[in-house]
Amino acid sequence: MPLIKLSKPKTHDKLNNARQTFFEVMKPYRFILLVMCWMTVLGTFSGIVPIAAAESSPSSKVPFPLLDLEIPDGPLGEAIQFGEDLVMETQTLAKSYVGNGLNCRSCHLGGGTTPNAMPYVGLPGLFPTYRPRSGKVITLQERINGCFKRSLNGKPLPLDSPEMTSIVSYMVWLSQGIPVGAEVEGRGKKPIPPSSTPPNPERGRKLYNAKCSHCHGEEGRGSQNSDGSYVFPPLWGEHSFNIAAGMARLNTAAAFIKHNMPLGQGESLTDKDAYDLASFITTQPRPDFPEKSKDWPKGGKPVDARY
Ligand code: HEC
Ligand code: HEC
Numbered sequence: 001m002p003l004i005k006l007s008k009p010k011t012h013d014k015l016n017n018a019r020q021t022f023f024e025v026m027k028p029y030r031f032i033l034l035v036m037c038w039m040t041v042l043g044t045f046s047g048i049v050p051i052a053a054a055e056s057s058p059s060s061k062v063p064f065p066l067l068d069l070e071i072p073d074g075p076l077g078e079a080i081q082f083g084e085d086l087v088m089e090t091q092t093l094a095k096s097y098v099g100n101g102l103n104c105r106s107c108h109l110g111g112g113t114t115p116n117a118m119p120y121v122g123l124p125g126l127f128p129t130y131r132p133r134s135g136k137v138i139t140l141q142e143r144i145n146g147c148f149k150r151s152l153n154g155k156p157l158p159l160d161s162p163e164m165t166s167i168v169s170y171m172v173w174l175s176q177g178i179p180v181g182a183e184v185e186g187r188g189k190k191p192i193p194p195s196s197t198p199p200n201p202e203r204g205r206k207l208y209n210a211k212c213s214h215c216h217g218e219e220g221r222g223s224q225n226s227d228g229s230y231v232f233p234p235l236w237g238e239h240s241f242n243i244a245a246g247m248a249r250l251n252t253a254a255a256f257i258k259h260n261m262p263l264g265q266g267e268s269l270t271d272k273d274a275y276d277l278a279s280f281i282t283t284q285p286r287p288d289f290p291e292k293s294k295d296w297p298k299g300g301k302p303v304d305a306r307y
Contacts, residue, residue, distance in 0.1 A: 062122075062182045064115045069176065076169065079162075083170025086163060087111045087120075090152065091229065094163055099154035100287070101222055101230045101239035107151060107247060109260060112174065115186020116259040116266075120171045122187065125180035135297035140168060150245040153287050189255040195275045199250070204280025207273055211262055220284060236284035243306055244289035250304040253278035282306065 071077045086093050087104035088111050105111045112120030127140035134142075141164055145156035157164040178184060208220075215232040217223050222234035234240040246252045258274035260266045269277070283306075292307050 060182050061185050062178060064119070064184045064186050065121065065177060067113055067121070067174065069173065071173070079166045079169040080173045082162070083166035083168070083173075084111055086167055087170065094157070097148055097154045097157055097163075098152045100152055100241065101224075101234045102152055102241065103233075104147065104152075106233040107256065112171070114260075115184070116188075116190040117256065118188055119184065119186060121174050122178040122182060122184045124168070124172045124175050125178060125182065132298070132300035133295050140171070144168075147245075149291075150289060151241045151247060153240075153242040153245075153289075189252055190259055191251060191255050192258050192271045192274060194251075195272055197272075199254075199272075199275040199279035201276065201280040201283055204276035204278070207269075207277050208280060211269075212277070215263065220281065235281050236286050238287060240286050242287040242289040244292040244295065248282055248286065248306055249302065250275070250278050250282055251302075252304070253282050 071080050082093075087108065090098055090103040090105075091101070107118060108114075108120065109117035112118070123143075124140060127143060128137045130136070131138050131143075134146075138146075141157075141159050144164065144167055148154050148156050157167075208216075212235075215223065216235050217232065219237065220235035220240065221237055222230050222239065223232045224230055241247050247256065254271075254274040254277070257277050258267070258269055258271060262268070295301070295305075295307075
């Protein structure tokens with residue numbers, strides 16, 4: 001058996017050796033090297049040599065894919081299908097982990113297949129990642145549980161549960177062909193420019209009654225079937241997302257509303273309408289989240305957080 005040496009090399013010794021040999025070898029060519037350095041400096045300033053950093057920037061974007069995908073046969077296909085069903089019908093299929101009237105798809109429209117509505121496409125290649133809200137590096141599973149605890153005002157899934165494995169399988173399946181580390185166009189929510197005047201929640205209430213209440217109900221309670229299931233999800237009150245959810249933040253809610261609501265008529269509201277609506281909705285009563293005091297332990301709390 002060949003021995004594999006796993007211990008870390010002593011970098012200092014190695015570096016010093018490398019330095020010595022490099023300088024010895026290059027001694028006769030000092031002048032040429034100097035000229036080459038100057039050419040690079042001049043070239044960079046006059047735009048001849050492109051700066052390589054631009055290409056390796058972490059925010060490389062790829063177009064949102066067509067998602068013309070087929071679920072494979074067999075056990076993996078069953079897991080992917082269960083994952084899709086879970087994000088569409090979270091209320092029914094993961095009942096004991098959900099504490100309100102929402103499903104994942106209530107916000108992740110089309111089950112995470114819609115740009116600018118927090119799509120799931122490409123996410124497995126972007127986690128683990130550092131999250132200022134947690135103050136540490138988190139996995140995709142922990143991020144999913146963040147939405148279970150806050151957006152669904154519920155409980156985290158056990159990390160090794162079939163539910164968690166299936167949701168991750170579904171996200172991986174949706175992300176075929178997206179390079180690791182690349183973001184799709186339309187990831188997250190598409191921010192809208194900050195409003196020049198402070199948002200007006202009173203105007204927001206009037207807009208809500210005119211444009212939203214026929215689906216989301218009086219007092220934001222949503223509309224329910226006779227069996228208690230929701231046809232349209234609640235926007236505030238005890239059956240909505242809690243105060244620590246992303247959607248409880250002014251800028252997040254405004255961006256989501258502008259691009260996606262009223263359902264099927266995204267982009268029909270002005271930016272001011274979206275801000276006024278968001279300022280009204282996000283200041284209505286909703287469930288608390290006691291763990292919120294542990295958020296942003298190392299600073300970086302966004303200005304629009306409600307606590
Ligand atoms: C009330 C709306 C809402 C519901 C319901 C919801 N989420 Fe989210 N989710 C969000 C928002 C808003 C964000 C983006 C937050 C941010 O980054 O500002 C997000 C982000 C995410 C992310 C990270 C996305 C990224 O681009 O990094 C994942 C993964 C996720 N949610 C999974 C889920 C799952 C799974 C469910 C169901 C168990 C769920 N969410 C339910 C609103 C919601
Ligand atoms: C035609 C019915 C309809 C209208 C009108 C409508 N929505 Fe929605 N809205 C929905 C549905 C349905 C969902 C959930 C999507 C899903 O489950 O596929 C939703 C989801 C939402 C969500 C995220 C989920 C939640 O419960 O918080 C917000 C926020 C929202 N709508 C705000 C608004 C605002 C603001 C308006 C008015 C400008 C509006 N909607 C108008 C049907 C509608």
